[in-house]
Amino acid sequence: MSRNNKIAAETAERGQFYSYLGQHKLRRTQERALILQEVFSIQDHFDVESLLFRLRRKHHPVSRATIYRTLKHLTDSGLLRQVDLGRSRAFFEHAPGRQHHEHLVCIGCGKVVEFSTVTIEKLQTLVCEEFNFKPVRHTYQILGYCEACQPPS
Amino acid sequence: MSRNNKIAAETAERGQFYSYLGQHKLRRTQERALILQEVFSIQDHFDVESLLFRLRRKHHPVSRATIYRTLKHLTDSGLLRQVDLGRSRAFFEHAPGRQHHEHLVCIGCGKVVEFSTVTIEKLQTLVCEEFNFKPVRHTYQILGYCEACQPPS
DNA sequence: CTGTTTGCAAAGGCTTTGCATGAAA
DNA sequence: TTTCATGCAAAGCCTTTGCAAACAG
Numbered sequence: 001m002s003r004n005n006k007i008a009a010e011t012a013e014r015g016q017f018y019s020y021l022g023q024h025k026l027r028r029t030q031e032r033a034l035i036l037q038e039v040f041s042i043q044d045h046f047d048v049e050s051l052l053f054r055l056r057r058k059h060h061p062v063s064r065a066t067i068y069r070t071l072k073h074l075t076d077s078g079l080l081r082q083v084d085l086g087r088s089r090a091f092f093e094h095a096p097g098r099q100h101h102e103h104l105v106c107i108g109c110g111k112v113v114e115f116s117t118v119t120i121e122k123l124q125t126l127v128c129e130e131f132n133f134k135p136v137r138h139t140y141q142i143l144g145y146c147e148a149c150q151p152p153s
Numbered sequence: 154m155s156r157n158n159k160i161a162a163e164t165a166e167r168g169q170f171y172s173y174l175g176q177h178k179l180r181r182t183q184e185r186a187l188i189l190q191e192v193f194s195i196q197d198h199f200d201v202e203s204l205l206f207r208l209r210r211k212h213h214p215v216s217r218a219t220i221y222r223t224l225k226h227l228t229d230s231g232l233l234r235q236v237d238l239g240r241s242r243a244f245f246e247h248a249p250g251r252q253h254h255e256h257l258v259c260i261g262c263g264k265v266v267e268f269s270t271v272t273i274e275k276l277q278t279l280v281c282e283e284f285n286f287k288p289v290r291h292t293y294q295i296l297g298y299c300e301a302c303q304p305p306s
Numbered sequence: 307c308t309g310t311t312t313g314c315a316a317a318g319g320c321t322t323t324g325c326a327t328g329a330a331a
Numbered sequence: 332t333t334t335c336a337t338g339c340a341a342a343g344c345c346t347t348t349g350c351a352a353a354c355a356g
Contacts, residue, residue, distance in 0.1 A: 144288040
């Protein structure tokens, strides 16, 4: 993505968030702006602690409580998606313009690789028909070792 | 399963657990016997709290700490499997003689339905080959509403 | 007896929340 | 000025752990 597109995307995200804030009678605060900016400068999946660390490193101190509250707003607004990576804490990823996908999670280094497949979607339809189940969402993740991390012997 | 088979199965499980205890120089205690018995009298998926409740109801008081510790032993011995059902706490299911399967989880009532499919296994092989990833385990779950629980409008 | 196991209560990790202060509208 | 947001610290939820007393072998 070129630098111009990146800026355009960031502008779009800010627009979407501010529109959400407006519709819900929420205020545009310094803290929300800082978190939004930082969140969309991250490429990978991230958790609360790493976001806090990045903000502190940039001397943009925001409390943990505000981060939790703002990540909830960002998720509700559709800008972020909360994902379960088989660990005990919450991870987040960017949502805009990204189709649903599955995750490969490295047990060694924690690296997350995304992949998509229509097979899963078809399978979900079949299974749900069989059990008369109304699907809302699904998660499929493969945990193992990435190329760089050899399995322990 | 007939009553006789049920008793036979329980005996087999007890045997497997006691053998595990012996191999690891762990002791056969009243508490471990009570937990083992209760765990294998449960048909569905269960969590720590419901197990504790069932034991108390039967006037078999065992502390939460001991339940946590014993469930770990049961899992390590291969008698139980810990599963992630998209909730914040740990759930367990019986492991002996049961092949890997996936879960349908009802968001309404919490009911869990198991299903198996070779499609997922094949898919895992393909995806892992593509990314040069050594799989250890996978989870696939569909969250939605079961027949009895209508989706909220 | 000796080393485990138990139960209790405290603590740990992550997340939420009550409340007073401070900022947005 | 009014209402909402923030930061702090406390609390909540689930799980783990240190320790003294109880128990298995």
